[in-house]
Amino acid sequence: MDKPRVAFIHDYLVQYGGAEKTLEIMSDIFPEAEIFTGIYKPALLSEKLNSKKIISPGTSLLSKWPKYFTFLMPLYFENFDLRNYDLIISSGNAWAKGVLTKPTQLHISYVHTPPRFLYKYSVESTNRNNWYYKPFVSFIDTSLRVWDYISAQRPDFLLTNSHETSKRIQKFYRREAAVIYPPVDVEAKSAAELDNLRAPFYLAAGRLAAYKNFDLIIQAFNLLGLQLEIIGTGKEEAKLKKMAKDNIKFLGQASDDVKFQKMNECLGFIFPVEEEDFGIVPIEAMSQGKPVLAHRSGGVLESVRDGIDGMFFDKVTLEDFVSKMKEFDDNIKKGVYNSNSIKDHVQKYSVSRFKKEFEAFVANKWNQFLSEQK
Missing domain, CATH: 3.40.50 (Rossmann fold)
Structure with a gap:
């Protein structure tokens, strides 16, 4: 032109x-x-x-x-x-x-x-x-x-x-x-070796703001006793740290290298945000072959195929999230989600x-x- x-x-x-x-x-x-x-x-x-x-x-x-x-x-x-x-x-x-x-x-x-x-x-x-x-x-x-x-x-x-x-x-x-x-940097490579058997954990990432619903997943993981690691900082950080039990680890602000390393190592990615415009971070996690548990709303409905790349929870309530998190964890243990299929799917981004x-x-x-x- x-x-x-x-x-x-x-x-x-x-x-x-x-x-x-x-x-x-x-x-x-x-x-x-x-x-x-x-x-x-x-x-x-x-x-x-x-x-x-x-x-x-x-x-x-x-x-x-x-x-x-x-x-x-x-x-x-x-x-x-x-x-x-x-x-x-x-x-x-x-x-x-x-x-x-x-x-x-x-x-x-x-x-x-x-x-x-x-x-x-x-x-x-x-x-x-x-x-x-x-x-x-x-x-x-x-x-x-x-x-x-x-x-x-x-x-x-x-x-x-x-x-x-x-x-x-x-x-x-x-x-x-x-x-x-x-x-989206779907071609990013992590230098980490997969090590899920030694240290299985779930990952969440984003600004620690009230509307991001990190308090919901912390309450749920407190009850379930599953390992959770959180990347990000924000106004709610001190409050969320007080809520969290020992099975929850805060990583603070992380470089892209660390972020993709954690995405590579984790069992799955948790994305509890409502009505997200698009949702880049879940796609980054999927680029590492990891399934996503997300709220059934917003742009993430276009990127996560229900039952293939992960699953959704419907209500921002502790009861609904805990129920879906148990199902998500069980699916991962059963090998329901295919890592290569997830990686291939997000190349379009x-x-x-x-x-x-x-x-x-x-x-x-x-x-x-x-x-x-x-």
């Missing part, structure tokens, strides 16, 4: 999670592109992502205290100066899609999810539920939902990470979004596949755009 001048827009660069890894892979396709973002914290990102040209407000009030100035974010993103670019690719769940473009520019937006906090999905912060916040939050959220709908009409084309999220986009924005699954599909989509829309401009 003719080489356009490209700019990426991303909500915040304050962690190195799935959305940021997706942005990193996208930007590999357009290595000369600049990245605009609301908040930039280089210490929390990869060296590769930091090597890109990143434009952010620096020392503004928005970057210092974003949660207190959320209502100003639309104005900030609408004021990005994008006049010198032909192709705008936005990425995020809240603000990036709302940038202002001209008819002579093509805007493609990869929406990871409509903002969870605006549409009553569980979020990490619990302060929004405090009585003294609620009157302000209710007023601001109503205004932001109006802006969110309007801003979602601005991109020429929408992409998203799962059919689950595509349904949300249709529900809240009345727009179609093509699905391109995000890139590879980085190379994402690059190919994303580049083809952008090229098609860009060529279509050029023909319409003539």
Whole structure:
């Protein structure tokens, strides 16, 4: 395709999670592109992502205290100066899609999810539920939902990470979004030797936040006495450690090498999150041939084949989870799940596949755009 001048827009660069890894892979396709973002914290990102040209407000009030100035974010993103670019690719769940473009520019937006906090999905912060916040939050959220709908009409084309999220986009924005699954490192190799007979354990990983339901699995493993190891840190860490008995081990923040080593060694992976937009970590575990026990909701329904790659629990209750965990453990002991079949299944989420599909989509829309401009 003719080489356009490209700019990426991303909500915040304050962690190195799935959305940021997706942005990193996208930007590999357009290595000369600049990245605009609301908040930039280089210490929390990869060296590769930091090597890109990143434009952010620096020392503004928005970057210092974003949660207190959320209502100003639309104005900030609408004021990005994008006049010198032909192709705008936005990425995020809240603000990036709302940038202002001209008819002579093509805007493609990869929406990871409509903002969870605006549409009553569980979020990490619990302060929004405090009585003294609620009157302000209710007023601001109503205004932001109006802006969110309007801003979602601005991109020429929408992409998203799962059919689950595509349904949300249709529900809240009345727009179609093509699905391109995000890139997952399914080809990662662990240096560890399989050693399940010596130290059998189950693994969970993620931010230790209230909505992630780690308290549920800790209560269950306390009762069952099975070995559990947990990768991750977060606001709930101290509370969860107090709950846990000796059969539960907290590994803290782990490198990718350690994470994949543990995934390689474990008996199975536990994913108790409700309504997850996509769910990269379970796929990483499956890339090591390990079955997954997950809540029956969200994007994980697209990646885990019930009875083949693992199984689901239906209710976020101790009774239901313990019952399904016993069944899951029994299935593993019986050899119900085939490691090679699980590994083969998740190859469709590879980085190379994402690059190919994303580049083809952008090229098609860009060529279509050029023909319409003539």
